[in-house]
Amino acid sequence: MTSYFKMDINHIDNDIITKCSELLKRGKLVAFPTETVYGLGANGLDEKAIAGIFKAKGRPMDNPLILHVNSMDMVKKFTEEIPSVAYDLAKIFWPGPLTMIFRKNDLVPYAATANLDTVAIRIPSHKVALALITACGFPLAAPSANYSGKPSPTDSAHVYEDLNGKIDAIIDCGKSNIGIESTVLDITGDIPVVLRPGGVSIRQLELLIPNIISEKVTDSSAPKSPGMKYRHYSPEAPLYLVQGENEKVVSKISTLAGNNTGILCSLENMNRYHTGKRICLGSIANSEQLASNLFDSLRIFDKLQVDTIYSEYFEYGEYKEAIMNRLKKASSGTISVT
Ligand code: TXA
Ligand code: MG
Numbered sequence: 001m002t003s004y005f006k007m008d009i010n011h012i013d014n015d016i017i018t019k020c021s022e023l024l025k026r027g028k029l030v031a032f033p034t035e036t037v038y039g040l041g042a043n044g045l046d047e048k049a050i051a052g053i054f055k056a057k058g059r060p061m062d063n064p065l066i067l068h069v070n071s072m073d074m075v076k077k078f079t080e081e082i083p084s085v086a087y088d089l090a091k092i093f094w095p096g097p098l099t100m101i102f103r104k105n106d107l108v109p110y111a112a113t114a115n116l117d118t119v120a121i122r123i124p125s126h127k128v129a130l131a132l133i134t135a136c137g138f139p140l141a142a143p144s145a146n147y148s149g150k151p152s153p154t155d156s157a158h159v160y161e162d163l164n165g166k167i168d169a170i171i172d173c174g175k176s177n178i179g180i181e182s183t184v185l186d187i188t189g190d191i192p193v194v195l196r197p198g199g200v201s202i203r204q205l206e207l208l209i210p211n212i213i214s215e216k217v218t219d220s221s222a223p224k225s226p227g228m229k230y231r232h233y234s235p236e237a238p239l240y241l242v243q244g245e246n247e248k249v250v251s252k253i254s255t256l257a258g259n260n261t262g263i264l265c266s267l268e269n270m271n272r273y274h275t276g277k278r279i280c281l282g283s284i285a286n287s288e289q290l291a292s293n294l295f296d297s298l299r300i301f302d303k304l305q306v307d308t309i310y311s312e313y314f315e316y317g318e319y320k321e322a323i324m325n326r327l328k329k330a331s332s333g334t335i336s337v338t
Pocket of ligand 1: 118183
């Protein structure tokens, strides 16, 4: 049985926070809102509880989790050393959608880090998440609260769809504000490396760290075995990206689309398609909006039961790397029109 608690972000209900922290203290799993996406939380120091996360999500065992904490003191408590760049980054981006990779100390179980000697840590800005961490007094290990391979949950309804009956509670706090996951930044080497672009844009990071490196192959959850086609964030129907000059993209998708084809398009192009089921991601002038609508849009295609999806390329603005990273992982291939 999964308990369902509804909360208003502006009126923290302490009874619900207490109930959920009690569950977490007993090793149970609680999905909670963050400003990026919903997280599936467990006591980050409890190996058994952590194992529960992997089971409920069907998550590959070699994919490490993020520890969510509420202060720099808590970061210090669980890491070997904090490089000075972490303080500079924390000053600007914490609390918020940035995850930093540190060297872990012995208090952090290997279950949380998939046997790595490093640990991912983030201070979320969502008031409910912070209240929950504070009530628990321990870090919350929390991956995105979707079934593994599905788009990340930007609404409690998505969590319900994927995990109802598999976890102990869901705290519903409406839609996630940012709607795309945190940026994951490895600061254990000489030069910080972006492992996953996300809610803090590459441009924002470059202002502070001009020589920052962006990894092309981004997600350490990618399978090691070559040849295995790995899909992530995937709607049920295969999704193809169509890349090229805008006019040609519109005309290519129009040629390919049938009545039961899904089309992921910009507001600007929306009315130019006359066949198929269109979902508008937002205006190309509003990168934040494109990012925040992405996961929900991918899930809507499942509801529409389309048989194929064609998506425009969304390389626009601040969050272009984050958006294209998710779309490429969700896709079965790219069609180039020249
Ligand atoms: O916004 C977010 O980051 C959300 C909310 C809930 O905080 N969480 C999230 O978690 O997206 P998850 O598990 O879906 O993604 C965590 C990413 C994965 O790509 C994982 O491989 C990487 O962080 N990661 C975690 N620990 C790592 C480590 N020690 N070294 C390298 N990558 C790590
Ligand atoms: Mg995830």
